[in-house]
Amino acid sequence: MRRKKLNQVLLKAHKYWIRLTRREQMLLLGVIFCIVAFTINMIYRSVTDYIQELDNSVNRLQQDLINYHHQLALKQVVDTEYAQVALQHSSKWTEAEIHDRLRQELYRLAQKYPPELDEDGIPIRTVTETGSLVKIPSLQQGVLRNVDQNYREYTINLKIPYADFISVISFMQRLLTSPQSLRIDNLDLRRSPFDEKINAEMDITRIITAGITEVQSVSGGSVIELSLDPVDWAYTGGTLSKSSDPIIKKNYIIAESNSGKMDIFYVRAFKPGEKWTLEIDISTTAQALIFASSPDGIEFEGSERLKKDENIYRYKISVEIPKVKMERVRVRIPHIQIEGEGQKLRIYGGRLIKNI
Numbered sequence: 001m002r003r004k005k006l007n008q009v010l011l012k013a014h015k016y017w018i019r020l021t022r023r024e025q026m027l028l029l030g031v032i033f034c035i036v037a038f039t040i041n042m043i044y045r046s047v048t049d050y051i052q053e054l055d056n057s058v059n060r061l062q063q064d065l066i067n068y069h070h071q072l073a074l075k076q077v078v079d080t081e082y083a084q085v086a087l088q089h090s091s092k093w094t095e096a097e098i099h100d101r102l103r104q105e106l107y108r109l110a111q112k113y114p115p116e117l118d119e120d121g122i123p124i125r126t127v128t129e130t131g132s133l134v135k136i137p138s139l140q141q142g143v144l145r146n147v148d149q150n151y152r153e154y155t156i157n158l159k160i161p162y163a164d165f166i167s168v169i170s171f172m173q174r175l176l177t178s179p180q181s182l183r184i185d186n187l188d189l190r191r192s193p194f195d196e197k198i199n200a201e202m203d204i205t206r207i208i209t210a211g212i213t214e215v216q217s218v219s220g221g222s223v224i225e226l227s228l229d230p231v232d233w234a235y236t237g238g239t240l241s242k243s244s245d246p247i248i249k250k251n252y253i254i255a256e257s258n259s260g261k262m263d264i265f266y267v268r269a270f271k272p273g274e275k276w277t278l279e280i281d282i283s284t285t286a287q288a289l290i291f292a293s294s295p296d297g298i299e300f301e302g303s304e305r306l307k308k309d310e311n312i313y314r315y316k317i318s319v320e321i322p323k324v325k326m327e328r329v330r331v332r333i334p335h336i337q338i339e340g341e342g343q344k345l346r347i348y349g350g351r352l353i354k355n356i
Contacts, residue, residue, distance in 0.1 A: 070245075070312070093208065095144045098154045102180065102206050103139050106158065109174040110136045113231070116268055117179070117224075134163045134171050152208040155185065160200040165191075168200050177229070181207040226266055226280065226334075226350035228253055238262035238338070245348070253347040257286070257338045264345075265332035267295065268352065270321045272329055278317045280334055280350030285310050286343030292319040292333040299335075306336075312348055318355070 020028065093101075107126035108114050112133050115123055142156030160168060168189070175182045185203040227233070228251050230240035238257040245252060255264050270276065278292070284306055291303035300319050307313050321329050333352065338345055 095154070098144065098206065098208060099139075099142060099156070102142070102154065102156060102182075102204075105178060105180050105182075106136060106139070106204070109171060109178065110134050114174070133167050134160050136160065153205050154208060155203050155205045158202055158204050162197050162199060165189075165196075165198050168198060172202075175204065181209075183207070222354040224268065224352040224354075226347075226352070228347070228349065233264060233266055234332075235262065235264045238264075240264065243346075250348065252349070255336075255338065255345045255347070257341055257343045259341055260339070262338040262343070263335065264338070265293070265335040267330055267332050269328040269330050272321055272326060273323045274321045275355040276319055276321070276333070277353045277355055278319070278333055278350065279314060279353065281312050281314050281348040282306060282336075282345060283310050283312045283348070284308055284338075284343075284345040286345055287339040288343075288345055289337045289339075290315055290317065290334050292317060292331055293335045295330050295332060300331075306345075312346075 017025065104123050104126050108123040110132050111126075111128045112130045113128055115126070115128055117123055137159060139156060139158065142154050145153045145155070160171070172184060172187075175184060183205050185205055186201075188201040189198050190200075191198040228242065230242055230253055233240055233253070235255065237259040238255055240253055240255050242251060243254050244250065255262060280290070282288075282290070285308050286306075287308065288306040289303055290306060292300040294300075302317050302319065304315055304317060306315070317334065319331065319333060321331065334350070336345065
């Protein structure tokens, strides 16, 4: 039945076609061609626009996956950084305790090379043999203000007599990056017209929140964050500098070797017999090795070769502090060795977790 109808339609079309003149036939073919070409063009443009939209969606999703990967890789680092800062706060501290902790921190930061903090965030010592960056006289008692139930401020006046301008600026930068949440108020810098050194006076305010009772970590132990300031690291055979990643919006340390081998290490002091685990995020294209060692160069067990495809990887190393008759044992953890001249390595953050 359908075939019969189709034959009738074709027969009518043929009769209509043969009744047309040659010119009318050419015009009709031209119209049909234009309609077909227009239809094909519309279909092509719709398909290409759809493919382009899919391609843009794929690129956007890929970028989202990269961003999420970085965020997940750094989530634990951010959590422990917050916990480490929160350890420096407590709603139970008295005014005398707040003053004493702030005093120790100011004297620590005033050294050329500030000594380390212990696992509780307290300076192991406040004076080093390297000398002071700026001289701090005796500190007077400050003023404690209760802002609300979980928020207090303690302000102390600090005078720095006759110091180098660059040293004062460096000291102020250290104040702003201190884990004790410090800010500088009422800064006054004075210099004699015939002298290059200055006198500085400032009000330093410490913000004290409720804090937490202990540092949290995945293993339940104490956490020490690795500093991302090159001044807190020791190194030989190359240079260390600070940079930032625009994708993850985070600072990192970049190490570049200028000799056949570069050594980078972070020195901490631990109690004998303790067990610690290092977690550190690194990317590199160089032949590199990570391990722990003593200050005299003795390597601990558990070294690991770094992957050199420039992706960020998290490495873990466990170390047991030797049981010796000392109050504190200094350990270089991590200790990173880079092989080859002109090689680069990036450190995006890390932490030391005390095993219980």
